[in-house]
Amino acid sequence: MADSNDNWYPRNFKRAYVWELPVRVFHWVNFLCIIVLSATGFLISDPPAILSNEDATSQYWFGIIRFTHFAAAYLFTAAIVMRLYWFFVGNQFARWSAYWPWTKEAIKNAKHVVWVDVMLLSKKEHRLEDLSIGHNSVAAFAYLMFFVLFFVMILTGFGLYAPTSEWWLPNMFAWVPSLLGGDFNTRIIHHGAMWLILIISIIHIYLVFYHEWLEGRGEVSSMFSGYKFIRAERMANTYRSPVKQESTKEVEQPAEFDPNDPC
Amino acid sequence: MAVTENSQKQETYYESIINQGYSRRDFMKFATFMAAYMGLETSSIAQVVKAMESTPRIPVIWEHFQECTCCSESFIRSDHPIVADVILDRVSLDYTLTLMAASGHQAEAAKHATMEKYKGEYILCVEGSIPMAEEGYCCIAGRSSLDILKEAAAGAKAIIAWGSCASNGCVQAAAPNPTKATPIHKIIKDKPIIRVPGCPPIGEVMAGVIMHVVAFGRLPELDRLGRPKAFYGKRVHDSCYRRPYYDAGLFAESFDDANAKEGYCLYKVGCRGPMTYNSCGSMRWNNGVSFPIQSGHGCIGCSEEEFWDNGPFYERLPNMTGFGIESTADQVGKVAAGVVGAGLVIHAIGANVMKRKELRDRINKGIKTEEQIQA
Numbered sequence: 001m002a003d004s005n006d007n008w009y010p011r012n013f014k015r016a017y018v019w020e021l022p023v024r025v026f027h028w029v030n031f032l033c034i035i036v037l038s039a040t041g042f043l044i045s046d047p048p049a050i051l052s053n054e055d056a057t058s059q060y061w062f063g064i065i066r067f068t069h070f071a072a073a074y075l076f077t078a079a080i081v082m083r084l085y086w087f088f089v090g091n092q093f094a095r096w097s098a099y100w101p102w103t104k105e106a107i108k109n110a111k112h113v114v115w116v117d118v119m120l121l122s123k124k125e126h127r128l129e130d131l132s133i134g135h136n137s138v139a140a141f142a143y144l145m146f147f148v149l150f151f152v153m154i155l156t157g158f159g160l161y162a163p164t165s166e167w168w169l170p171n172m173f174a175w176v177p178s179l180l181g182g183d184f185n186t187r188i189i190h191h192g193a194m195w196l197i198l199i200i201s202i203i204h205i206y207l208v209f210y211h212e213w214l215e216g217r218g219e220v221s222s223m224f225s226g227y228k229f230i231r232a233e234r235m236a237n238t239y240r241s242p243v244k245q246e247s248t249k250e251v252e253q254p255a256e257f258d259p260n261d262p263c
Numbered sequence: 264m265a266v267t268e269n270s271q272k273q274e275t276y277y278e279s280i281i282n283q284g285y286s287r288r289d290f291m292k293f294a295t296f297m298a299a300y301m302g303l304e305t306s307s308i309a310q311v312v313k314a315m316e317s318t319p320r321i322p323v324i325w326e327h328f329q330e331c332t333c334c335s336e337s338f339i340r341s342d343h344p345i346v347a348d349v350i351l352d353r354v355s356l357d358y359t360l361t362l363m364a365a366s367g368h369q370a371e372a373a374k375h376a377t378m379e380k381y382k383g384e385y386i387l388c389v390e391g392s393i394p395m396a397e398e399g400y401c402c403i404a405g406r407s408s409l410d411i412l413k414e415a416a417a418g419a420k421a422i423i424a425w426g427s428c429a430s431n432g433c434v435q436a437a438a439p440n441p442t443k444a445t446p447i448h449k450i451i452k453d454k455p456i457i458r459v460p461g462c463p464p465i466g467e468v469m470a471g472v473i474m475h476v477v478a479f480g481r482l483p484e485l486d487r488l489g490r491p492k493a494f495y496g497k498r499v500h501d502s503c504y505r506r507p508y509y510d511a512g513l514f515a516e517s518f519d520d521a522n523a524k525e526g527y528c529l530y531k532v533g534c535r536g537p538m539t540y541n542s543c544g545s546m547r548w549n550n551g552v553s554f555p556i557q558s559g560h561g562c563i564g565c566s567e568e569e570f571w572d573n574g575p576f577y578e579r580l581p582n583m584t585g586f587g588i589e590s591t592a593d594q595v596g597k598v599a600a601g602v603v604g605a606g607l608v609i610h611a612i613g614a615n616v617m618k619r620k621e622l623r624d625r626i627n628k629g630i631k632t633e634e635q636i637q638a
Contacts, residue, residue: 046579046593047531049516056526062512120610120617163498163540178487182568183498183538188581188592195596199603206607214618216625 012232019226023094026083033076040069093134099144106137113138128234149197156190273319300471302493314478321477322377322385325359328408329401329435330391333463334426335361341466378418387419392428394442421455430460437571458489462565468494499562500536502544533577534561541566
């Protein structure tokens with residue numbers, strides 16, 4: 001790793017459009033929904049003790065909490081459906097293939113991430129390809145698990161909601177509680193999956209800050225702007241890059257190019 | 264009772280009711296009751312009357328296995344006296360351990376006579392679960408429950424699984440389930456089965472189900488789990504008279520809370536109404552006098568699967584097995600989140616220590632760049 005100031009040279013960073021608008025919209029709708037759904041969910045699961053000398057007829061706060069929960073659930077589901085569509089039409093970082101964990105490259109990258117980012121060790125030799133542009137493959141796998149949990153939430157949630165609704169959409173999920181052994185078990189699974197989502201979210205937020213702090217490539221702002229900053233040298237060697245061959249010549253390699261600096 | 268009667272010409276329900284000494288007016292009242300129990304419209308009363316006037320009575324064999332007989336008790340207390348009189352006492356019930364006059368070999372002979380004579384026609388009612396662990400549990404007349412059930416089911420037109428034992432396994436199937444108590448639908452696969460869960464089911468529900476089968480000769484409309492939709496289509500919560508308090512967010516905090524008496528919702532003291540499908544809220548118990556929630560106790564979800572294991576009854580969340588006694592999903596979740604949070608703090612500190620060279624280098628380069636910027 002370059003240590004001294006002697007081999008300093010101006011970095012040539014490129015602005016790469018990584019997260020397209022639908023991906024960012026999905027992210028923030030999801031963010032909002034998870035917060036609203038968890039907050040209302042906790043309230044529904046264990047409502048606060050409220051005393052009132054007013055009649056029940058003139059109050060409806062718990063009904064409103066439940067309505068909010070259901071409305072947010074519809075929004076959440078719509079966002080998931082939109083994202084599922086984007087798995088097939090989005091760019092290389094949004095496509096389903098970016099989340100497929102069982103390729104040779106993905107496993108290689110996962111080993112690198114575990115070594116460098118989880119165990120916090122250093123590598124003697126830096127390979128530019130090791131630094132992911134979209135999700136690294138450990139993160140991609142985590143998001144895949146996120147989606148599994150989202151499906152569990154949608155299935156159990158609409159399954160529990162179905163008997164209170166006449167509409168065909170929630171009633172499509174009416175089979176879920178009977179498969180899981182009744183509303184009781186379904187509710188426990190719904191509740192447990194929420195905890196898992198919250199815990200993975202905490203890890204997610206931490207890792208975003210971690211990458212921002214250690215790499216300084218716009219990890220945090222990328223989910224607002226869509227851009228991440230990539231070193232120009234990286235263009236030719238990007239793993240999963242569709243422009244591998246053509247761009248090799250176009251990219252100017254700075255004279256002081258230091259392949260051992262990862263960022 | 265059974266053998267001699269069955270050998271005669273088959274009476275219709277109407278005939279047998281009149282022969283019991285009831286008037287036609289009583290019969291019409293009974294038919295109206297039954298139509299209401301079955302969840303039929305007023306316009307269908309005539310159909311019930313017609314069916315009972317023209318249908319020869321269908322023999323019923325009622326088997327008892329691992330159970331407490333609370334289903335039978337509930338049934339004979341159902342609202343209208345003719346139910347017990349007509350269905351149970353004299354007309355149709357050819358074999359039931361609790362109520363038949365015959366005993367020993369005589370009773371067994373009566374049962375076999377019915378099974379042979381009405382092969383493919385009789386209704387088999389089953390009360391209780393089947394022990395699958397060992398043949399020795401719950402033997403009747405020297406034979407295992409499984410053996411008796413299979414024999415009786417072979418010639419049955421349809422099977423009614425009375426109560427939670429026969430439908431879900433109930434208390435006997437609670438962990439660790441030493442007898443491997445198993446509900447009927449997991450053993451008999453080739454017969455239509457109506458599941459009527461509840462511990463016990465409401466007497467009127469039982470009467471409604473069995474009258475539907477015997478009067479119309481077909482099963483009532485069933486839901487996905489094989490329960491009659493007319494009685495198990497809604498949650499107790501949906502027909503509960505305390506429901507407005509739920510929507511208003513007014514909850515009793517404990518049973519000695521004055522608000523519990525006022526009618527506040529029992530949700531927070533563990534009521535299973537929102538998760539239980541039954542008609543307690545609308546039909547109520549003991550001739551419509553009351554039901555548990557009205558009497559001040561939350562629903563324990565007795566008609567739901569595994570209700571006994573999903574305890575304690577007075578908590579919203581069940582205990583989680585494998586995480587120590589009395590830990591709920593929330594407690595496990597809080598601890599897990601805490602452990603993860605602590606792990607992340609350690610990781611963050613570790614990252615700044617382990618990568619200090621890299622970080623320092625990057626900061627220096629950034630400063631250098633900053634110096635190059637023309638003011």
